[in-house]
Amino acid sequence: MGKLSLSDRDSLMQASPIRKLAPYAEKAKQEGTKIYHLNIGQPDIETPDLMLERYRDVPKVIEYGPSEGLASYRKKLAEYYNSLGLEDIEPKNIFVTTGGSEAIVFTLLSALSYGDEVIIPEPFYTNYNGFGVMAGVNVKAITTKIEDGFDLPPIEEFKKQLTDRTKAIVICNPGNPTGTVFTRERLGELVDFCRENNLYLISDEVYREFAYDGKKSTSILEFDNFEENGIVIDSISKRYSACGSRVGNIVTRNLDLLKLVLKFGQARLCPPTIDQMAAEAAYNSPKEYLQNINKEYEARRDISYKMLKEIDGLEVPKPQGAFYMTIGLPIKDAEHFSIWLLEKFRYEGETVMVAPAAGFYATKGLGLNQIRIAYILNCDDLKRAYTILDAALKEYRKNHS
Numbered sequence: 001m002g003k004l005s006l007s008d009r010d011s012l013m014q015a016s017p018i019r020k021l022a023p024y025a026e027k028a029k030q031e032g033t034k035i036y037h038l039n040i041g042q043p044d045i046e047t048p049d050l051m052l053e054r055y056r057d058v059p060k061v062i063e064y065g066p067s068e069g070l071a072s073y074r075k076k077l078a079e080y081y082n083s084l085g086l087e088d089i090e091p092k093n094i095f096v097t098t099g100g101s102e103a104i105v106f107t108l109l110s111a112l113s114y115g116d117e118v119i120i121p122e123p124f125y126t127n128y129n130g131f132g133v134m135a136g137v138n139v140k141a142i143t144t145k146i147e148d149g150f151d152l153p154p155i156e157e158f159k160k161q162l163t164d165r166t167k168a169i170v171i172c173n174p175g176n177p178t179g180t181v182f183t184r185e186r187l188g189e190l191v192d193f194c195r196e197n198n199l200y201l202i203s204d205e206v207y208r209e210f211a212y213d214g215k216k217s218t219s220i221l222e223f224d225n226f227e228e229n230g231i232v233i234d235s236i237s238k239r240y241s242a243c244g245s246r247v248g249n250i251v252t253r254n255l256d257l258l259k260l261v262l263k264f265g266q267a268r269l270c271p272p273t274i275d276q277m278a279a280e281a282a283y284n285s286p287k288e289y290l291q292n293i294n295k296e297y298e299a300r301r302d303i304s305y306k307m308l309k310e311i312d313g314l315e316v317p318k319p320q321g322a323f324y325m326t327i328g329l330p331i332k333d334a335e336h337f338s339i340w341l342l343e344k345f346r347y348e349g350e351t352v353m354v355a356p357a358a359g360f361y362a363t364k365g366l367g368l369n370q371i372r373i374a375y376i377l378n379c380d381d382l383k384r385a386y387t388i389l390d391a392a393l394k395e396y397r398k399n400h401s
Contacts, residue, residue: 012133017126017359017372024342025353033346036385039355041176041323041374045241045293047282054281058274065273067265068258069096069249073280077249080283084208086221093251095261096271100206100235100248101127107231107250108135108168110260111200116167118202121152123326123360123367125176125204138165141362146328146370149317150178152186155193168200174207174217177360177372178326179301179319181211184218191223191230201226204233206248207322209290212298215320227253238323239290240282246272247279297323300375300382307386308373311393326357326372330397334358334371337396345395347388354389 025035068074074091081089097103104127112118114136120128122141132139140161144150158169169190174181194201203220211217220230235248250261265271301319308316313330331337335356345351357370375382 009133013130014126014359017355017357020359021338021342021353021356024339028342028351032349034350035342036350036352036377036381036388038373038375038377038385039353041238041376042243043238043241043323043376044378045296047241048285048289050284051240051242051245051278051282054278055274058277062273065270065276067268067270068262069094069271070273070276070280073276076280076283077251081221081251084219086219088253089221089251092255093253093258095250095258095265096276097248097250097265098268098271099246100204100233100237101131102268102271103233103235103248103250104128104131104170104202104204105134106261106264107202107233107257108132108137109264110257111202111231112137112167115165117161117163117165118168118170119158119161119166120170120362122362123150123177123357123370123372124170124362125172126359128170129362137167139362140166143361143363143366144178144180146315146317146326150175150180150326152182152190155189158190158193162197166197166199168202169194170202170204172204172207174211174321175324176204176207176322177324177355177357178317179322179324180317181215181217181320184222187218187220188223191220191226194229195226199229200231201229202231202233206233206235206238208234209239210294210297210323211321212294212301213320217321221251221253230254231257236279236282240279240285241293242279242282245275245278247275297375300377300379301325303379303382304373304375304386307383307390311386311390313393313397323375324372325375326360326367326370329369329371329393331369331393331400334367334369336400337392338371340396341392345392347391350384350388352385352388352392 074094077094078091117138119140208217231252237243315328319325338356355372357367361367
């Protein structure tokens with residue numbers, strides 16, 4: 001008998017640039033090396049007390065909940081969106097998911113058919129590609145440029161990608177992996193384009209609260225006459241430093257789309273019951289919680305930008321939001337450098353871990369000399385990490401010209 005074959009999706013799924021170097025890091029740690037993790041967006045900010053307290057007070061029987069999410073939590077989410085100026089959003093416009101990841105998968109499954117196309121500006125959150133493979137849709141990338149701060153390309157570039165199979169555009173604002181915050185004007189152009197061409201605009205807005213220098217992150221739900229087209233992906237993971245609580249949601253005025261989302265949701269029964277209870281409590285946190293986090297991340301952004309700009313040869317756009325930045329290195333192969341950091345380089349017994357940026361591009365050959373940095377460490381640790389990175393680049397360039 002022959003060997004059983006795997007799905008042809010195996011050739012389409014790429015390894016995560018965020019996690020694929022983990023075995024090298026584990027080996028280094030076993031050898032006693034301290035690693036400063038700049039590779040993954042796992043905040044070190046404390047989860048709100050109200051959320052933790054709710055976890056300590058759980059029902060004695062953990063029952064199934066509604067497939068669309070607990071009624072009380074959806075009501076709390078509606079109140080949150082109302083507070084953002086989206087006063088017409090009601091619980092019926094919200095579907096709770098197991099993390100933002102499931103929200104994206106359910107949205108793609110509901111908005112696009114097998115073989116349809118979705119346009120995504122690259123570099124983009126690498127899992128978008130994986131979600132596309134899972135949903136059987138084709139990702140078409142439009143390249144943004146580091147010299148432009150990874151801003152949205154002109155609408156003409158989107159027009160060039162349109163075919164009769166194009167059904168949606170996906171954006172992330174504020175952006176992962178770039179930290180770019182799109183202006184209301186540029187978003188308005190994209191909204192008009194989607195409206196004119198009968199496209200969905202799927203906006204990942206999980207970093208909404210993290211915009212700096214007085215900027216405000218604009219939601220696509222703020223635009224008029226966009227009820228059928230606009231779909232927002234959201235999550236508590238970064239907002240309340242609760243990545244392991246796996247509670248996300250879809251919010252849209254398109255109730256027909258949510259009817260289909262519900263069918264997929266019923267197949268997986270329900271999102272996590274206790275985590276929804278805890279998430280509901282998190283939204284009762286005082287405003288100062290998010291205000292203080294914003295100030296902390298802005299301080300970390302400022303340190304990151306200042307120190308990285310001082311390192312010879314780096315190309316460093318200033319991020320405007322989220323807690324990521326994609327930078328250009330004065331070397332040819334950022335992945336080789338990232339592995340070398342973990343395998344070979346030690347600075348007083350320490351090293352850093354970064355994410356090679358090529359994995360955030362769908363177009364082969366792009367991002368080869370770039371890395372993504374997540375500035376999620378405290379300011380002192382960031383300063384130390386960038387000192388190590390500077391020393392590493394100097395040594396690497398001597399031996400890898």
